Amino acid sequence: MWDIDARSVRESCEKFLYTEAQLLDDRDLLEWHETIITDDIEYRIPIRTTKERSAETEFSDESFHMIEDWGSLKVRVERMENDFAWSEDPPSRNRRFVSNVRVTDENPENAEVSIRSNLLIHRLRASDTDPDLLSAERRDTLRRVDGSWQLTERTVLLDHTVIGTPSLSIIL
């Protein structure tokens, strides 16, 4: 039904996330933009605040570290490729660890699956020995397009309220 080259939907989604992580780690941003996301993508990183346990959620529904669509992501990717993008020149070295991939919903009718995964980004600049770490759960919706998965919705749920890296000039 899914036309996938894998033992399970989960495994095929996992492969997709690994491919994506490779592109981002290698800073193939234009290719990421061209091949990984759909043109109706919704991409967001909501701001988290520490709240009492009784609160329903710690995540804001109106404030974000990134709130993007295809066009604004294109701007970011193009800017990062610019020779005057100081925050990434020399570039930070980022390694994404993607794990705990689980399928939370399958919707063959519109060729979409919902997945969750854990993400750890290990980030080093220059001669740093202490990495900046970013830890998050990602909630993604993937869509089957021409026999491949594409990312059509992503919410990055950070574990951080105060972000311990000086600038988010990378894609999570």
Next chain:
Amino acid sequence: MAQNRSGGTGGSRSSIDSKLERMADALEEGEALLEILHDDEVFERELEEIFAKSWVYIGHESEIPEEGDYRQRSIGKDPFIFVRDENGEVQVLWDSCRHRGTKLCRAEKGNTTHFRCPYHGWTYRNTGELVGVPQKGNGFPDLDMEEKGLHGAPNVESYNGLVFASLDPDAPDLETYLGPSAWYLDLYFKLADMEVIGDPHRWEIDTDWKTPSENFYGDNYHVPMGHKSAIDVGIGSATAKGEKESELYAISDVGGHAFSIYQIPGEDFFWGHPPEVTETFHPERLTDEQYQIARQSGVSLGTIFPNLSFIYLGGSDDPEKDTVGTFCLRQWQPIEPGKMEAWNWIMAPKDAPQEYKDRVYEVGVGTFSLSGNFEVDDIGIWDGIPEAADSVFAEQVNATTVFSMGRGEDTLAEVDDSWPGPGTVYREGGMTDENQLEFYRKWHQTISEAH
């Protein structure tokens, strides 16, 4: 770090007093001392003499609209609770239980009628009043409850929704502190009622808090180089992209604070707001002179000493989409020498349509935030300063930073006597450092005052 406080030479670090003296000499020459951007003693003195004496920004009233709403805030590094009490009054309470000192407020925000201490259960109303002491009769029959309410900041005042506090009991009132700056703040906070959208961005940056404060005083010289990548992709303001003819004015001598304003002659520009937004404005709250400046305003920015900055710009996060007027309010919080935490609140005119406010938010994120296409490059540059400032060699060569742009024969910037507002105002404001010198003069004066 072991420091030689004797003020000696020969490679050992000199005392703060010697640094302040050398800073005074540097200022005479239109320069500042690099060492102060990463120094333990300077940092301690700043907490005591600047953050504990100035009027420091706490938050906007729109962040705590309902009775009982609270937010954690800080003055320098001291923890405070910004709360709207049961009478609707705004309080700024020191977050420390009067019993054994622990912090009462463990959430960044919430709503409560009382703060109850988790240690022994002392309970305070959101006015700060102590109303509950378990076993009081059996244990503390003589405890004066009225005496033991939470300590509040000695001075709390609001200016058009912006709440400031001063820990100095002898502080002048806020109006005096802001002085002629209020004439300019009115353009941003009085012409329209502004509100904060959601929660602030918070992130740590390895640079001293003074660097961005000074930058927002008016370092317009860095824009073509520092922000070239963002301008190249087409998301800058109409003035930065050269689509609109404009004149940049640098405004200082307004109580130790400073502003920069681009003016687009003859246009109803209003920082890029469209007519459906500007018609919700209140021109009657401004003088005619103020209104004319507001009307022709492109990008505007500034800093209220010590660490509250803002930038107001018409821009977009995507050249394919309409430009909107986005407002980012900033606080540069000291964390340790050479390190700070940035707080960024995105604001919009309260009476603008919701869809428009959503776009204001998105554009704020895409330009000036932790991920902002402009901001990230500032930070990538600023974080190179503290390492150099901490150098032993910095003292040996008496390393200074240069703020003499605009001085001397035939420089471009010139005082504009026809400007209708207060202060000393330069045309070609991107070609003078007088604003940034104002920051360092105010810094030097404030930190030296008690000594």
